[in-house]
Amino acid sequence: MDKQKSNYHHGNLYQSLINSAGDMIQEQGIDSLSMRKLADYVGVSRTAPYHHFKDKNQLLCAIAETGFKLQDEFVSPDHSEVNHHVITVDAKDNGLQELERLVQSYIQFAITHPAHYDLMYGGKIWKQKLATESLEIASRHSFKHWLERIEEFQARKVLNQQESSLRLAQVAWATLHGLCRLTNDGVYVDNDDVLEMGKTAARMMLSNATDSSGS
Amino acid sequence: MDKQKSNYHHGNLYQSLINSAGDMIQEQGIDSLSMRKLADYVGVSRTAPYHHFKDKNQLLCAIAETGFKLQDEFVSPDHSEVNHHVITVDAKDNGLQELERLVQSYIQFAITHPAHYDLMYGGKIWKQKLATESLEIASRHSFKHWLERIEEFQARKVLNQQESSLRLAQVAWATLHGLCRLTNDGVYVDNDDVLEMGKTAARMMLSNATDSSGS
DNA sequence: CCCTTATCTTGACGGTGTCAAGTTGCATTG
């Protein structure tokens, strides 16, 4: 019909590649993404992507970057508010509920976007120090965001104030990261289980463990 | 000289492959191990390994299995005893010291054998359900071993008795796993740091968090 | 209108996992 664009020049390949690649890893996993399949999927020749990304690695970094932005939305308080519709400021439970909500948000992101999560925190990018500068910025920003939320809980005495906030943020993060990795990597079984484990983890983090039995 | 073995028949290729592959991933990482390079290294043709392993995956499973045996040594109480030469049964510290020792052992294994650790708990094997039966047995045995040690700490009231021991073992494991993954994947920085974080994690797991400042 | 420049294509190279068919030589049996 009126396909006036001769499609030799695609128009906006760069964005198209990132979007399609994101879709593909979501469905097929990160390891079965190849430059050639991606190019084919978008409808260009094998090497066309190399005019927009120096490397396969640079493409992956770009995808990871969108992942961080996605995660920031998930973990931000606003998003929690939407999902759980009320923030009950009840002194009694020492903020456990809110901590649980933060934990659930983190886990929820990881298990609904496992491939992105893989990329963001997997060895593929970071181990060989191949991260793009802009990716590094995004990841640092993301951790800073996390750190602030932890400090907030420390200030409200939900989390132990005697630990260094940095250390606490790191360990808390590692805990959730471990849960998510084990789940996404298929070592654990169920997606429902991990959310329950998140609650246990939240309880474990509390500054003083009360005699809290399960829900 | 007296190389009477005509080396057309290698003799014990199976073990040789596992050993050499173990060495290679220790030096080069898991991703840069190829069947062809391995065969070349051992001194046989490209496809010789396929008479002993149906798949590359089966080779990886075999390596992972040796990893689990190695880990069991690291985490067993005997090994700790050797490294720390005295088990001080001091009631005062509520067993925190011993818990820390367990944690250190786990981390120590992960960071001294990062490639094996990758394989043992990475998605490469488990996600697509490609694990050998014998690997699955080894891994289950390993977790059972871990569970028992956690239950022991629960019985001594070092860890919370109100949590299900399974859940507690899973979460404790996930916590350490997260620390190790982040370190091995290069997201965190230092190998010394992670051991210190392990101590924080151990403190967090305690049934009642006393006013314990750092060491 | 022509020429620059960004964009995309085709061809090629070395690397990968793995299958099929052929080769070698040890071991067992007649």
Add this chain to the structure above:
DNA sequence: CAATGCAACTTGACACCGTCAAGATAAGGG
């Protein structure tokens, strides 16, 4: 002791992969 069977190994081939080099295409500015 010779023939034979069988396990261990090799060579060749195929379909992928990431990526480089050289050429084709078209859009846009002089």
